[in-house]
Amino acid sequence: MANHVYCNIEVRxxxxxxxxxxxxxxxSPPNAFDYCINYDMLYDNFDGEETRAWMTExxxxxxxxxxxxxxxxxxxxxxxxxxxxxxxxxxEKLQTIQNNVEVVMHYEDExxxxxxxxxxxxxxxxxxxxxxxxxxxxxxMGVRPMDMDDIAELHSLDIDDxxxxxxxxxxxxxxxxxxxxxxxxxxxxxxxxxVEEELV
Numbered sequence: 310m311a312n313h314v315y316c317n318i319e320v321r322x323x324x325x326x327x328x329x330x331x332x333x334x335x336x337s338p339p340n341a342f343d344y345c346i347n348y349d350m351l352y353d354n355f356d357g358e359e360t361r362a363w364m365t366e367x368x369x370x371x372x373x374x375x376x377x378x379x380x381x382x383x384x385x386x387x388x389x390x391x392x393x394x395x396x397x398x399x400x401e402k403l404q405t406i407q408n409n410v411e412v413v414m415h416y417e418d419e420x421x422x423x424x425x426x427x428x429x430x431x432x433x434x435x436x437x438x439x440x441x442x443x444x445x446x447x448x449x450m451g452v453r454p455m456d457m458d459d460i461a462e463l464h465s466l467d468i469d470d471x472x473x474x475x476x477x478x479x480x481x482x483x484x485x486x487x488x489x490x491x492x493x494x495x496x497x498x499x500x501x502x503x504v505e506e507e508l509v
Contacts, residue, residue, distance in 0.1 A: 313419045314370065314387045318396065320403065321411040323381035327403055335378045344375035351398050369394040391416040391425065397436060400429040407431065411502065415494050421454065426494045428501050439497040441490075450489045455482050 320327055334351070335344050348355040352367055361371045370387035373395065377384040385392065396414045403410045410431035417424035425440035446453035460479045461468050468475060 312389055314391050314416055316385045316414055316416040318383040318414045320381040324407045327407050328380050330406055335375055344378055351402055367394055368392050396427050404431040413498055424490050426497055428498055437501055452486045452489055454486050455479055
């Protein structure tokens with residue numbers, strides 16, 4: 310089973326035209342439970358088939374499933390990788406509709422093996438990305454996700470005898486990790502847009 314990657318795409322200053330475009334891009338066909346991306350609105354080379362090869366090359370993941378959409382945001386789930394190419398081509402398209410569009414995408418692997426954020430400033434047509442994988446967690450964040458075995462070893466506890474204590478310590482550690490992960494994403498976005506605004 311593939312690792313799921315959860316992504317939230319937000320248009321920070323969406324005009325009515327951008328919102329209208331997004332509502333056409335993501336539709337819910339009659340008798341369907343899921344939303345669908347109208348890839349032909351974004352890609353000149355889309356022939357109507359979402360093959361694994363086409364998706365990997367053009368979207369950045371072997372599949373993309375829309376979880377939610379509303380006005381100026383889009384929540385998607387992908388397999389194995391963040392949809393970097395999809396994000397970039399979406400931003401370039403939105404920039405033709407609204408030249409000062411600002412778009413942000415947070416993403417995190419379900420384990421998480423990695424997490425990150427993409428930012429786009431339509432005015433300067435600039436992309437930037439923060440990506441941190443699990444080999445960088447301790448060095449960059451001072452904390453990493455842990456399972457019960459990790460906690461038991463760290464605190465010299467026995468999984469059978471000290472199960473409740475290990476479970477509580479694991480939850481505390483992993484909550485701390487998630488908080489730090491989201492702080493890293495938020496700080497990167499704030500700092501990046503602050504610098505961009507100074508350059509405009």
